[in-house]
Each structure stands twice: as structure tokens, then as C-alpha cells.
Amino acid sequence: MTAKGAGLKYKRLLLKLSGEALMGKNGYGIDVTVVDRLAGEIAEGISAGCEIAVVVGGGNIFRGLAGAAKGMDRATADYMGMLATVMNALALQNALERAKTPARVLSAIPMPTVCESYVRPKALTHIERGNVVIFAAGTGNPFFTTDTAATLRAIEMDCQAVAKGTQVDGVYDCDPHQNPNAKRFDRLGYSEVLSRNLKVMDGAAIALARDNRLPVIVFSIEEPGSLLKVLQGEGRATVID
Numbered sequence: 001m002t003a004k005g006a007g008l009k010y011k012r013l014l015l016k017l018s019g020e021a022l023m024g025k026n027g028y029g030i031d032v033t034v035v036d037r038l039a040g041e042i043a044e045g046i047s048a049g050c051e052i053a054v055v056v057g058g059g060n061i062f063r064g065l066a067g068a069a070k071g072m073d074r075a076t077a078d079y080m081g082m083l084a085t086v087m088n089a090l091a092l093q094n095a096l097e098r099a100k101t102p103a104r105v106l107s108a109i110p111m112p113t114v115c116e117s118y119v120r121p122k123a124l125t126h127i128e129r130g131n132v133v134i135f136a137a138g139t140g141n142p143f144f145t146t147d148t149a150a151t152l153r154a155i156e157m158d159c160q161a162v163a164k165g166t167q168v169d170g171v172y173d174c175d176p177h178q179n180p181n182a183k184r185f186d187r188l189g190y191s192e193v194l195s196r197n198l199k200v201m202d203g204a205a206i207a208l209a210r211d212n213r214l215p216v217i218v219f220s221i222e223e224p225g226s227l228l229k230v231l232q233g234e235g236r237a238t239v240i241d
Contacts, residue, residue, distance in 0.1 A: 005049030009233030012051040012127070014154035014162040015042065016147065019060035021165060021221055022088055029060060030091050039095035041227040042132055046101055050231050053123075053133040053157050055150035056092060058084025064142070078142035082109060085146060089136035090115065096132055103132040108140030108149075120156055127157060147201035151208045151216075162214060163230050163237075164201065165221025170238035171200050188240045200240065209240070216240040 005011045017038065024031030045052050061084035067077030089105045096103040104126045105115035116122065118135065126133045138149040147164075154162040168176055169184070173196070176182040190210035193200055200206065200218055209216050219230050219237035229235025 008048060008050055008231045010050065010160045010163075010231050012157065012159045013045070013053070013231060014150055014157065014159040015052060015054045015227065016150035016162060016164040017054060017056045017092075017221065018146075018166070019057040019063075019084065019088055021167075022056070022091065023060035030088065032091075032095075035091050035095045036098070037224075038221065039092060039099045039101070041221070041225070042096060043099040043101040044225070044228050045231050046130065046132060048228060048231060051127045051130070053127060053135065053153060053159065054089075054092065055135045055138075055146055055153055056085055056088045057146040058082070058088055060084075061087060075142040078138075078144075079109075082137040082140070085138060086111070086114065086136040089134040093132075093134055101132060102130070103134060105134045105136050108135070108137040123153075123157060133157075145202050145205065147205040148208065151201070151205045151214065154214055155208070155212045160215070161217055162209065163217040163219060163227070165227070166218060167220065167222055169220040169223070169236045171198055171218050171240070173198070185238050188238060190240060193240055200238075206240070213241075 022030050022035050024034035058081045062080050064078035064081035068074040093103040093105050106118040106123055107115050108118045110117040123133050135153045138146050150162055171185050172182040174182045190206055193206050217230055217237050217239055219226055
């Protein structure tokens with residue numbers, strides 16, 4: 001009998017998806033076709049034997065920093081952004097269920113009519129049963145990004161790495177969409193990311209990953225089959241450790 005997760009480098013992974021990843025080519029909201037494709041990528045990883053948790057952002061609906069920049073109280077704006085992540089999490093859960101992959105949404109802000117509240121032992125039980133656990137509402141606190149929430153939940157769930165799905169295939173020294181000569185990195189140290197102010201995750205997330213020796217993998221979620229390649233330790237990506 002083949003062991004569960006045979007051939008995988010990472011047996012338990014936290015996948016970080018931006019809200020923008022869910023809106024596809026649209027300027028706002030949720031593209032159901034794109035969400036279905038992302039759910040298929042996750043379902044493929046589950047079928048391969050990996051245990052997967054997900055943190056999704058809310059920038060496709062509302063971004064707290066943008067609201068604060070327009071004069072809104074920052075804490076209030078951040079809470080609104082957290083609610084946007086719940087909407088995205090429910091959309092992803094629905095897509096996963098349609099893909100015959102059981103999923104549970106756990107929110108850092110209690111809303112029992114909509115989803116379960118985040119409790120670490122409960123989340124661990126769901127993951128061990130093979131459910132995809134989708135963490136919503138960030139950390140439940142304003143002034144913390146969903147990147148920090150992803151790193152925190154990855155550590156709490158004993159994940160072997162956090163994988164950030166982006167629109168590019170790794171970390172560059174500048175925006176490759178604007179500069180065709182941008183340098184791409186295959187591997188980076190946490191301190192180098194912080195000292196060079198590389199826009200991978202916010203500083204708090206990188207520092208938290210460093211302090212807990214949690215590898216961060218940056219890859220393109222837009223390439224079909226890319227998540228499974230990450231789980232196998234293959235594919236084109238930047239590893240930060």
C-alpha cells in the first residue's frame with residue numbers, strides 16, 4: 001500500500017491566496033470560473049495526500065489600507081476588510097464542495113450563522129480528517145495583514161511551509177511586469193528579504209516566519225498544476241528560508 005502523501009515534499013501546507021487572485025481579469029469581485037480553477041488545484045493537492053489549509057485575502061472586495069487612505073478610521077476599515085475575506089472564504093468553500101473536496105471555513109471573528117469560529121484544536125481535527133480548512137477574517141485584529149495571518153495559522157497548524165500564490169513565478173528585485181530585466185531569485189534568506197525590502201510579504205509576516213523557521217514559497221498560482229509541483233518540491237518558485 002502506498003503511504004499517504006508519497007512523493008510529496010510537504011505533507012501539510014498553508015496556501016495564501018490574495019483576494020485579487022479570485023477576481024481573475026475583472027476589476028472587482030469574484031470570478032466563479034477562476035475560483036473553480038483554484039479549488040481544482042487545491043483538490044488535486046488533497047488527492048495527492050497533502051493536508052491543506054488556506055488563508056484568503058479580501059482585496060478584491062475591500063482593502064483596509066485603501067479605506068484608511070481615504071480618511072476612514074483604520075481599525076474600522078480593517079474590520080471591513082476582514083469581512084471581505086469571509087465572503088471570499090465562503091466562495092472558495094463552495095467551489096471545493098462542488099469539486100467533491102470537503103472544506104470548512106473558520107473565522108477569527110465569531111459569526112456562527114455563517115461559519116465556524118476559529119479554535120485551534122478544532123482546526124487541527126478538520127485538517128487531520130482531510131478537510132481543507134479555510135481561515136477567514138485574518139487574525140481577528142486590525143493593523144495585521146492576511147500575510148501575517150497566513151504565517152501565524154501555518155505555525156499554529158504545524159504546517160511545513162506557507163506557499164504564497166501570486167501572479168508571478170517567484171520573487172524579483174523589482175516588478176517584472178514593468179521591468180523586463182528584473183532579476184528573479186531561486187532562494188532567499190529571511191534577513192535578505194527584510195533588508196532589501198522585497199515586497200513578498202509584510203515585515204511582520206517574514207519576521208514571524210524567520211523566528212519559527214517556517215519556509216515561505218512564492219509561486220505563480222496562475223500556472224495550471226503549479227500547486228502540486230510546489231508540494232512535490234518541484235516547479236518554478238522562490239524559497240525563503
